[in-house]
Amino acid sequence: MKNFCVFLVAAIFVTSIWILSAKAADPVEMEQLKKQMERLIEEQTILKKKIEDMEKTQVETQTRTIEAEKKFVEAAKKGIQAGYDKGFYVKTPDENFFLKTNLFLQFRYTYLPFDRTVNANDEDWSNFFLRRARVVFSGNAPNKDWTYFFHIQLEPTGAVNLHDAYVTWKKYPYAQVQFGRSKLPYGLHFWQSASLLNGVERSIFSGETDAYGKDDTRKWPGGNANFQVSTEDSVTKFPLGGLHLFRSQGVQLQGDINLFDQDGFLQYWAGVYNGRNSKGLPNHDSGHLWVGRISINPFGKYNLLQQGDIDYSKTPKVCFLVSGFHDTDRLNKVRSSTYGTEQSVNSYDYNGSGYNLAALFRYRGFSADSEYGFERFEQDRSGGDTWDRFAYRLDAGYFIIPKKFEVVARYAYVERLEDNTLAKSLASGLGLVSVNGGTNNAIEDNLKEYTVGLNYYFYGHNLKLVVDYSYLVREFIPVPGSTVSVDDQNDNRYRAMVQFYF
Numbered sequence: 001m002k003n004f005c006v007f008l009v010a011a012i013f014v015t016s017i018w019i020l021s022a023k024a025a026d027p028v029e030m031e032q033l034k035k036q037m038e039r040l041i042e043e044q045t046i047l048k049k050k051i052e053d054m055e056k057t058q059v060e061t062q063t064r065t066i067e068a069e070k071k072f073v074e075a076a077k078k079g080i081q082a083g084y085d086k087g088f089y090v091k092t093p094d095e096n097f098f099l100k101t102n103l104f105l106q107f108r109y110t111y112l113p114f115d116r117t118v119n120a121n122d123e124d125w126s127n128f129f130l131r132r133a134r135v136v137f138s139g140n141a142p143n144k145d146w147t148y149f150f151h152i153q154l155e156p157t158g159a160v161n162l163h164d165a166y167v168t169w170k171k172y173p174y175a176q177v178q179f180g181r182s183k184l185p186y187g188l189h190f191w192q193s194a195s196l197l198n199g200v201e202r203s204i205f206s207g208e209t210d211a212y213g214k215d216d217t218r219k220w221p222g223g224n225a226n227f228q229v230s231t232e233d234s235v236t237k238f239p240l241g242g243l244h245l246f247r248s249q250g251v252q253l254q255g256d257i258n259l260f261d262q263d264g265f266l267q268y269w270a271g272v273y274n275g276r277n278s279k280g281l282p283n284h285d286s287g288h289l290w291v292g293r294i295s296i297n298p299f300g301k302y303n304l305l306q307q308g309d310i311d312y313s314k315t316p317k318v319c320f321l322v323s324g325f326h327d328t329d330r331l332n333k334v335r336s337s338t339y340g341t342e343q344s345v346n347s348y349d350y351n352g353s354g355y356n357l358a359a360l361f362r363y364r365g366f367s368a369d370s371e372y373g374f375e376r377f378e379q380d381r382s383g384g385d386t387w388d389r390f391a392y393r394l395d396a397g398y399f400i401i402p403k404k405f406e407v408v409a410r411y412a413y414v415e416r417l418e419d420n421t422l423a424k425s426l427a428s429g430l431g432l433v434s435v436n437g438g439t440n441n442a443i444e445d446n447l448k449e450y451t452v453g454l455n456y457y458f459y460g461h462n463l464k465l466v467v468d469y470s471y472l473v474r475e476f477i478p479v480p481g482s483t484v485s486v487d488d489q490n491d492n493r494y495r496a497m498v499q500f501y502f
Helices: 002-022 027-079 422-428
Strands: 083-086 090-091 097-111 125-140 145-151 159-171 176-183 247-259 262-273 291-294 317-336 342-363 366-380 388-402 405-415 441-457 465-478 490-502
Touching: 002 125, 145 247, 317 422
Parallel strands: none
Antiparallel strands: 083 090, 090 097, 097 125, 097 490, 125 145, 145 159, 159 176, 176 247, 247 262, 262 291, 291 317, 317 342, 342 366, 366 388, 388 405, 405 441, 441 465, 465 490
16 A cells, blocks of 8 residues: 555656646646645645555554454463373473372172171172272362362262361371371282272271171171171270271371482381271370381381282382370270170270381382281279280282283281180170080181282273182180080182272
């Protein structure tokens, strides 16, 4: 447009010069042509100004567009992002806010043809059930120094339950503070995540066998066993389940310390909680459970939550753990050591303590876990009882096809009452067993588990198929004076499980 106007003005100017040259002798015409020239120049000036204004407006419009595009890009960078990476996540670009959601399902089949030695075990058991159905929320907020973990239980064998709910301040790796509800840092087996096991379930060391229900007698070993993950006698509070502390509410200090050029050569945990298996209830007295654990990792820190060596470690991984706890409670009831009946007494202190030793090894698909636990429980009163119990286990596995196909084997041994007697069984709440048609004619001596299994990992621990076979033994001691023979209980258990974790 600008070039056209310049051309037009030039053409008018040349034409005017030609006309003036042709009619230079006529003054009247000269004056008229002069006025026309002035008018044309004025119009050209006006036109030029309009063109400049148009160009300025166009530049301003382009500038505003570019600025708007920049602001849009910056806003997009500051917005919420979502996707999938080992879980469904929502996060800000700087990841100061991060939320990951995981869905967890274990579908299991169990066939257990019970030994008829125990009178109560008169029916075999074949069962499909959802061992675990969970939702897990984890992440950090308002920045990466603060992490959180929420674990919700949904399986139909129990009510909806908030298993874990804790927050951890991790600004300093060597001194982290955690508060809320969580597993207590004690031992190894129960600490290993149920989603990261290299078998169908944990061993009898942790008290995990199969059926779950408060009054379900079909959980192995059946009869009076009442052998679950964490079960206590309602009167004496003596634990009848596995050798671990389950979950509770409290606060703990933990940290990773680098030594000898190894990350996390030393790890520690020290905490105070409401009590053993507190079930989310408030503490009913001033006593608390104190717990501590130390891990030595000569070749660097290893993920203690994971069993087996699915990562196919190219360098050896070794870990040694030492744990201890002390717990107090205030009780006012006991059981008779003659009949096992409930009796009221003056209030007294109930003290529990224990220690746990564990070690693990991982290298090129081979894994081995060993663990020993001992616990003592004392009634601090005149004529009070003291009970000890202990257990140990050995788990091993090897990947025939790296990261895909694994064979595993396990042995576990439990004495729920060490050197058990008739009086101990009755006073503690463990009780007696009726076998071979007799009535309360057997004392439980020990429990044993021999298990072999095969695992196939379609997509790591996220999608896997696990099968196993267990030979389970409960040995008995005859009640003094019993006239009915006492045989040991021997059971064969077959299980298969599919796990889905995404």
